[in-house]
Amino acid sequence: MRASFDYFVDREGLAHVVFDMPDRRVNLWSRAVLDELEQVLAELTGRGDLGAVVFRSGKDDSFVAGADLDMLAAIDSGIEATALARRGQAVFQRVADLSVPTVAAIHGACVGGGLEFALACSFRVASEDEVTRLGFPEVQLGILPAWGGTQRAPRIVGLKNALTLILTGKRISARAAERMGLVDRAVPRAQLTTVADEVARAAIRGSELPGGPGGGGLAGLLLEKNPIGRRLVLSQARKRAREETGGHYPAPFAAIDAIEVGLSQGMTQGLEAEAEAVGELAMTPAARNLIWLYRHGEAARRPLSVGTARPIRRIAILGAGVMGGAIAEVAAYRGIDVRLKDTDVERVAGGLAHAARIARRAESKGRLARREIRDLMHRISGTTKYTGFGTVDLVVEAVFEDPEVKRAVLAEAEKQVPEEAVLATNTSSLRVDDLARALSRPERFGGLHFFNPVEKMVLVEVVRGERTSADALATLHGAARALGKTPVVVGDGPGFWVNRLLMPYLNEAAHLYAEGVSIESLDATIEEFGLPMGPFALLDEIGLDVAARVGRVLSATYPERMRPHALLHRLETMGRLGRKSGRGFYRYKDGRRLEADPRLKDELGLPQPPGAEGNEAPVYEADALWARCLYPMVNEAARALADGIVASPADGDLALVLGIGWPPFRGGLLRWADEVGLPRIIDRLDEWTAAIDPRFEPSEALRERARWEGGFYGTPRDRPRSLRPAGGSRPAGGRLEDAQPTLGEGF
Numbered sequence: 001m002r003a004s005f006d007y008f009v010d011r012e013g014l015a016h017v018v019f020d021m022p023d024r025r026v027n028l029w030s031r032a033v034l035d036e037l038e039q040v041l042a043e044l045t046g047r048g049d050l051g052a053v054v055f056r057s058g059k060d061d062s063f064v065a066g067a068d069l070d071m072l073a074a075i076d077s078g079i080e081a082t083a084l085a086r087r088g089q090a091v092f093q094r095v096a097d098l099s100v101p102t103v104a105a106i107h108g109a110c111v112g113g114g115l116e117f118a119l120a121c122s123f124r125v126a127s128e129d130e131v132t133r134l135g136f137p138e139v140q141l142g143i144l145p146a147w148g149g150t151q152r153a154p155r156i157v158g159l160k161n162a163l164t165l166i167l168t169g170k171r172i173s174a175r176a177a178e179r180m181g182l183v184d185r186a187v188p189r190a191q192l193t194t195v196a197d198e199v200a201r202a203a204i205r206g207s208e209l210p211g212g213p214g215g216g217g218l219a220g221l222l223l224e225k226n227p228i229g230r231r232l233v234l235s236q237a238r239k240r241a242r243e244e245t246g247g248h249y250p251a252p253f254a255a256i257d258a259i260e261v262g263l264s265q266g267m268t269q270g271l272e273a274e275a276e277a278v279g280e281l282a283m284t285p286a287a288r289n290l291i292w293l294y295r296h297g298e299a300a301r302r303p304l305s306v307g308t309a310r311p312i313r314r315i316a317i318l319g320a321g322v323m324g325g326a327i328a329e330v331a332a333y334r335g336i337d338v339r340l341k342d343t344d345v346e347r348v349a350g351g352l353a354h355a356a357r358i359a360r361r362a363e364s365k366g367r368l369a370r371r372e373i374r375d376l377m378h379r380i381s382g383t384t385k386y387t388g389f390g391t392v393d394l395v396v397e398a399v400f401e402d403p404e405v406k407r408a409v410l411a412e413a414e415k416q417v418p419e420e421a422v423l424a425t426n427t428s429s430l431r432v433d434d435l436a437r438a439l440s441r442p443e444r445f446g447g448l449h450f451f452n453p454v455e456k457m458v459l460v461e462v463v464r465g466e467r468t469s470a471d472a473l474a475t476l477h478g479a480a481r482a483l484g485k486t487p488v489v490v491g492d493g494p495g496f497w498v499n500r501l502l503m504p505y506l507n508e509a510a511h512l513y514a515e516g517v518s519i520e521s522l523d524a525t526i527e528e529f530g531l532p533m534g535p536f537a538l539l540d541e542i543g544l545d546v547a548a549r550v551g552r553v554l555s556a557t558y559p560e561r562m563r564p565h566a567l568l569h570r571l572e573t574m575g576r577l578g579r580k581s582g583r584g585f586y587r588y589k590d591g592r593r594l595e596a597d598p599r600l601k602d603e604l605g606l607p608q609p610p611g612a613e614g615n616e617a618p619v620y621e622a623d624a625l626w627a628r629c630l631y632p633m634v635n636e637a638a639r640a641l642a643d644g645i646v647a648s649p650a651d652g653d654l655a656l657v658l659g660i661g662w663p664p665f666r667g668g669l670l671r672w673a674d675e676v677g678l679p680r681i682i683d684r685l686d687e688w689t690a691a692i693d694p695r696f697e698p699s700e701a702l703r704e705r706a707r708w709e710g711g712f713y714g715t716p717r718d719r720p721r722s723l724r725p726a727g728g729s730r731p732a733g734g735r736l737e738d739a740q741p742t743l744g745e746g747f
Contacts, residue, residue, distance in 0.1 A: 002036045006058075007044075013051030014200050015044055020058025026065040027057055029113045031084075034091045041094045052200040053098065055121065056105040056193070061131045063106045064114025069295050072143075075282055082279030088113065088147035089271050092120040101203035105196035107189060110134045111171060116145055119152040122203065124182070125196040126174035127189040134182060135171035141294060142287030142665070144255040146278035151262040151270040157181045159230060162259065163237050167252050227264070234260050248530055248665045251281055285675075289667030296654050300486050307474030310422060312336060312482050316392040318409050319399035320351025320382065323426060326454035327396060329355035330483050332379040333362075339381055339388045348382035355380055358455045386416040394479050396448055398426040401549060406430070407438035414439055422475045424448040425463075428499055428546075429553040432465035432492045443469040446476050449496060450485075451659055452542075459658035460485040465492045488655040491645045494557045495550065497652060498659040500640055501669070503554050503562055504632035506547060509535035510565035512628060514606055517620060519585050519596035525625045530663025535629060536585035537593065538660075540578030544571045561636075561695045567604055574603070628688070631681050632695075634673045638702035641712075649712040670712040678706035 004027070007017040017040060019027050027033075044050055057063045067088075075081050095102060095117065104110075104118040106126040115134050118124050126132055136145045136153070144150060145166060153162035157180050164170065165182075174186035187195045234256055241252040254277040262270020281287050303309065315331050317324045320342035328338045328351065340355075342348045359376055362368040368376070381388070389395075395417055399409050410423060417423070423445045425435055436442035447463025460480040464473050473489070480487035490496045495503060512522055513536070523534025539547050548571075551564030571577075571584065578584035579591065587594040620628075637652060646652040653668020666672045673681060682703060688696040705711055 002039060004033050004036050005040045007040060009047065009049060012201060013049045013204065014197065015047075015050060015053040017044075017053060017055045018058045019055065019064065025059070026062040026109065027059055027114070028065055028068040029088065029117075030068045030071050031087070034087060038091050038094065041091075041098065045098065050100050051204040052101045052103065054103045054105055054196050054200050055117075056196070057107065059108065062108035063104075063110040063132075064117060065109045066112025066114050066137070069291060069298075072282070072291060073295065078279035078283050081282035082275045085146035085275035085278045088116075089275065092117055092148050095120040101200060103196050103200045103203075105192055106134070106174070106183065107132055107192055111137055112145065112149075113147050116147040116149040116152070119156060120148060123184045123199050124177075125185045125187060125192060125199055126177060126183040127192045128174050128186050129189045130173075132174045133171040134174070134177050135169060136166045137169040137171070139167060139249075139251045139255060140169040140290065142249065142251050142284060142290040143278050143281045144251055144258065144274065146274050148271060148274070150255055150258040150274050151267055154259055154263060159233055159259070159263070163233070163256070166255050166259070167237065167241060230260075230263060246528065246530065248663065249286055250284060251286070254278075254281055285667075286665040289671065290664055292667060292671075293654060293657055293664055296650050297486055297658075300488055300651070300654060301481055303481075304474045304477050304489075307470030307472070309474040309478035310393055310420065310471070312393050312475070312479045314339070314392045314394075315479075316341065316389050316395045316413070316417070318342075318395065318397045318413055320347045320354075321398065321400075322354060323450060323452065323454060324396075324398040325351035325354030326358060326452075327398060327426070327450060327483075328352075328380050329358045329376070330454055332376045333359075333368075334483055335379070336482065337379050337381075339383060339392060341383050341386070341389075344384060345382075348384060352377075352380060352382050362455075386413070389413065389416040390418065392417055392421055394475070395421060395423045396426055397424065401427060401430065401546075403430055403434060406435050410435060410445075411438040414441065420444075422446070422472050422479075424476055424479075426450055429495050429550045431494060432463045433467070436465050436467060442467040444472050446472055447492070447496070448476055448480060449490075449498075451498075457659070458486045459498070459655055460487050461490045461496050461498065461655065461659075462487045463490055463492055463496060486654070486658055488651050488658075489647065490655070491643065493640075493643060493645055494554050497640060497645050497655050499550055500554065500645070501633045501636050501656065502660055503551055503564075504636050505629050506535050506539055507551065507562070507565055507568075508629045508632055509539075510567055512620075512625065513585075514565065514567060516606070517625065519600075522625055522629075525622045526629065528622070529626045529630075530666060532661040536596070539568075540584035540586055540588075540593070542578065543580055544568060544577045544584055548572045561632075561697075567606075570604060576600075627684060630669075631685055633669060634678075634681055635685060635696075635699055635702050637670060637673075638705050638712075639699045642699075642701035642704075674711035674713055678702065678711045682706055 004021045005017060005019055007015055009015045021027050021033065044053060075084065101123065102121040103123045103125060104121040106118060106124060107129060108131050110118055111134065115136060136149055138145050150166060153165060161180050174183060177183040178186040185195055185199065237256050238253060241256070245252060258270060258274040258277050261273040314337045316339040317328055318341055320340050324340060328340045331338050340348060340351050342351060356377060359368060359373045363370065363373055395413050397406060397410055399405055406425060406427065410425065414423060419441065421444065425432060425447050426449060427435070427447060428449055432447045436445050439445055446465055446468040447461065449461035449463060451457035451459055462473065462476045462480055477487045477489065494500065509522060513519065519536045523536050526534040548564055548568045551562065551568060554562040555564060575581055576584050579588050579593065582588045583597060585596060585600065587597045640646070641649065641652065646655065649670040653670050656662040656669050657664055662669055682698045685696045685698045708714065
């Protein structure tokens, strides 16, 4: 039985093979599907009338979206991972060994194992449609392309291009793929079938084929034929990988090694090196954590199972500041009409200008064409009144973080929109239920907490207030997905999840600075741990005024442990607001961060760094520094989980990876805490409580978690031996498509 493949052979001997997995939105490779493909290849090989084969997808917007991550997640050993790699290699080699030409007709996602399959074909024709993207995301999941990708890519597009594709996980358009030689033709979608068939029939006739440049160009050919040049390129690739990964991700180095073996010792040895490498990588903590995160991210992007979401076609945004303008640009980019309102024309113009700047930056990076910018900006209209609000589906309030102002603006807007419209606040710290008191329809109200910069940050905390209805929650969740974001539903409470956990971390950094720890040493220690920037650099990015304001909101509810250190308020009053004011903990010039400001300690009257003359400040080891910052986060996470702020530890970990850039290779704060061991964390917190301050007192919620054998993620029998998702909400199967662990900046 072949459930996923169908084919027919026409009168000219051209076989048309259609890959269409039943009951799946996209085509994926699984063991069963590989078996089916092998059966198709055996049947085709036995035909005497076969002249060529065209492979195409039966899906509307996907060719092959890689391997089924459920299959990868079920792997229990390196031996099993190597065996699966050899199995995929063998099936794809049968495609390459067919005695007739083969053509891959590509429309939609062609990534991971999908691209490896296409490279095994003789020719590739791709549609120019926006949904068509080609790439190798495996390294971003802690593994490597192991079904021939590390071997065929360098031979087809040249060494440098192959390294770029494999090491970055970058997904490229059909046009870019044609220029690179990854595909032979990029054509309008309407012509894809015709051109693919023409290429196949030309191959049957032995005619000259109309192809792209191919081969990686002359420079690529010279590098491949020149061992010295090859070694130089590979050495540079290893150097860049060390700089960009900090040594935390082994997959890029394994991929480079496999490529080198294949180019120096031949295809057979290269395939074996590829298979052995994935066997070693699949069991590493980095791969387990990255695949787990990706699968949970996929689950988070699915529609909610409760409530009926209202389609979002028109959005109104209240407040044309930095956040409002950025939300407007993101919505317009996604094809949604936006009405941007503020109190005066100058403010509206500023919001429109900010949206345009974001769009122009996208143009400079090749993500938007000038015509697309024009169309995008035409979808945004500004106003100082409520004209046009009568037809909106969603209102997003993004005004100043003042509860009285927000309540007044929301109450006024509610009177201008349809009764079925949903209202949302973009507050970063205020309680949704407090703001809902001003509304006559609080059941149609919730929170959409975007993170700055909106155009880059993937996370949106979807806040459910006590009176938020299931339909409103589903609409808010759907709106976040429509904007291309990953929504995580959170309960109402000061700071919600991310900022509530971020505040103890940042506050502890301020305490350490006041004790004499230098800005540079603490930031460097945290970056070596794996976060994208240290706490002082992050405070400067957020803005010291914003951090102080959020701290005041949180300390009003949790005064015993959330009181902001006094120096945060002093920096705010001194006008040291961070990057936006040109000085904070660091100095800035033209928006570029320079060195830590050497005058700051004198201005604040604080001790000089350890080692300075006459200074007796304590000297901390690196592990003590990051423990002082991170263990209080774990403590607060236990409290927030007990308060029901997130539904599961998995939701909380995903939010922290996407929201503050928690190192993806560590899985998440709570997975990492389980690895460290909650009893160990509690012991350190107890020590600091006695020696430093009661703010470190381990919560009863944390002590209760420690009584469980498995900590946050349950008992050992519930936890994964390998790649199975752990505890909390268990995500369904994913796909090896668009895998992109995202770094964040918080607030």
